[in-house]
Amino acid sequence: MTNSLNLPIDRASPVPLYHQVVKGIEAAITSGELEAGSKLENEIDLAASLNLSRPTMRKAMDELVRAGLLVRKRGVGTQVVSSQVRRSLELSSLFDDLVQRGGKPSTEVLTFSHLQATPAICEKLALAPGSKVYHFTRLRMVDGKPLALMENWVRDDIVKIDESTLAGEGLYALLRTGGVNFRLAKQSIGAAVATKHQAGLLEIDSASALVTMERTAVDDKGRNVETGQHVYRADQYSFEMTLVQR
């Protein structure tokens, strides 16, 4: 009743072995080779059959447990999470759905300026009072249909931004190209009722519900690079997440 595994492990590859195992088990689960709910061989035998050490095998399985694909219990064993559960885990946000189904995302820059930041923004970005920042608002669309209104403030001492580069490339691509390595982001998700201005831009009735998101992103040097307030059409967007018991 337990599943052995026959994964392609390439020791010459630059891809870490544990990562190859993660991808291999993921694929076996997706293809149905590893059946929903079925038990895996114990991790010691599994490691041996792939010619891997147990810690490497365990590291791979840890990742799959954290991703919600496997469930482990001491003294008992490791199981593939049931397909019914997995389907629900795989649900992504409506927006991602739209994009995955072939929708074309696009972004329109509505306003752009380079100005002195308010005290509140200085605090969020950990800048000295009076520092200058880029400030801009953008409208995010899928298949020409408006989905989100995004307002952002970005430090001006890392990457030079202007309206045309922003329109062409997208904020995160632009910052990454400029050498920013993001490490952390703090997000807060809430709700609001659309103002007339927002409703007009998002093409919804005023007094419709909006999902609101505030985010501050930090790079590997500890700089708060960017902060923003986004609002999404509640009829088109929700945040999906999987919580795994630790």
Added chain:
Amino acid sequence: MTNSLNLPIDRASPVPLYHQVVKGIEAAITSGELEAGSKLENEIDLAASLNLSRPTMRKAMDELVRAGLLVRKRGVGTQVVSSQVRRSLELSSLFDDLVQRGGKPSTEVLTFSHLQATPAICEKLALAPGSKVYHFTRLRMVDGKPLALMENWVRDDIVKIDESTLAGEGLYALLRTGGVNFRLAKQSIGAAVATKHQAGLLEIDSASALVTMERTAVDDKGRNVETGQHVYRADQYSFEMTLVQR
């Protein structure tokens, strides 16, 4: 410029060594002994100075990196995340804030029944069509002020529930007492405008914004034990989360 560590490690304790290290470093950061932004000793020396093996030291540091307290870079070293960033990471939801500040949470059971589930609920709980479930609605308050309206459906083949036990104990405590070990939950967060009924119960103007949350929780046997729809007053509640770059 690098920080050594002098943590109390108790090898006789049943608490795993790596967990003692996590707690110790957390405490050192909180107390200011490890300064914000400062560099730690390299992990090999750190392990040696605590008489631990490197893998154990690394496991502890992995956890702190995932929690957003440390930042690592290959070839460079490990740093304590700056205090400015950390403060923002430590922000919790408004509701938790209220409770931490000494607010008293309480729950009122509004309706309770044991009935045949709709097809939609059967699908969410992976039950055979026509199965019976517990269905109830509750009002969650802090200091007597309404914050959330919760509607839940629970399988009836695991734990016997009635209105009085639910009112006394809380749903999750009740299920845990009944031997349920939760493993996964799938959550979806969105927004809506309050109906008149909701507005009345939550003591807000109708047409106010609500944060909506749908959740299905799965136990270690792969059973979808519980599903629910909760709505929160948007002026009192938001979901806070930290994303760590993997």
Added chain:
DNA sequence: CAGTGGTCTAGACCACTGC
């Protein structure tokens, strides 16, 4: 009791960074 995952050791070699 046998079987399983949980923790831990004492090493090794490599890849990347910054000088």
Added chain:
DNA sequence: CAGTGGTCTAGACCACTGC
């Protein structure tokens, strides 16, 4: 180049589960 984290090995002993 020296210093750092990233990956990997081949074991060991323990704690928990279910019979």
